[in-house]
Amino acid sequence: MGMLHLVRHGQASFGAADYDQLSPLGHQQCQRLGAFWRARGQRFDAVFSGTLKRHAQSLAALAEGWGGALPAVSLRPGLDEYDSAALIRAIHPEPLAAPRDAEGVKHHFRLLRQGLQAWMRGETAPQGMPSHAQFLAGVAGVLDEVRALGGGEVLVLSSGGPISCALAQVLQAPAESAIELNLRLRNSALSELVFNAQRLSLHSFNGLPHLQDEPALQSYA
Incomplete structure (x- = not known):
């Protein structure tokens, strides 16, 4: 058996011209997670990440708190x-x-919810984006890669959308349930899946063990 650690990036720059930049708070959130893992002797056999700047910056902050290079x-x-x-x-x-x-x-997230629903139903084709089916296939492909490892400790650093879709797929939940999971995911939150070569199972969702006593460091957007 293995454990897949799904981590959402730290707080980015919501409302700024370039959202894809980790904020100082986001850096601190991920640094704290790395330190939390270091204190518990956590190690990883494989690391997967998206290609966005906030993903790379989150991994760098994790490694800083962890006190060493990641795989x-x-x-x-x-x-x-x-x-x-x-x-x-x-x-x-x-x-x-x-x-x-x-x-x-609130208005932004109301519109985002409506936009996600329309995209999922195939009612819109947002410019520069894949179809929802193609988006799901990209997430499923990474889950297939993890399952093929058969075991070990695996870190996946991503964003709320892919993580919530991964969880919905594992739970065999309706596609639109990913929206609700997505909007509840906190920055630097940890969700865990137990896996082997045949399947993945939910172990935990949206945890902040590294920030549980520090509400001022917790954020969503």
Whole structure:
């Protein structure tokens, strides 16, 4: 048996011109996770990651907290996030101001939920994005690679979209249930799957063992 550790990246730069940058808080979140693992003697036999900047920056912060280099990272585009701006434009082509307050953030996520639903149902084709079926296939391909390892300790660093889709696939849940999982995932959160060559099973979801006593360091967006 093996354990697959699914980690969402640390807080990025929500509302900024370039979201794909780890914030100082995001760096601290991932550094804390690395230190948590170091204290428990955690080791990894394989590491997979998406190709986005916030993925690489999160892994670097993890390694910093862990106090050493991680195993060679296998980059997989199937672990890259969907384009939330493209999803929203597909259902709301009019220009939108960047969210600056609580109501603006709520409006953004209402539109994102609607955009995800439309994409999943095949009602929209957001510019520059794969179909939802192709997105799911990319996630499933990485899960197949992990299962083929047969065992060991495996780290996957990704984003909320791919992680929630992976969990929905493992749970054999309806595709749209991934939206609810996605919107609950916290930054640097850890979800775990037990696996062997035949199957993967859910062990834990959305944990923050490295931040459990520090609510000020916990975030979602």
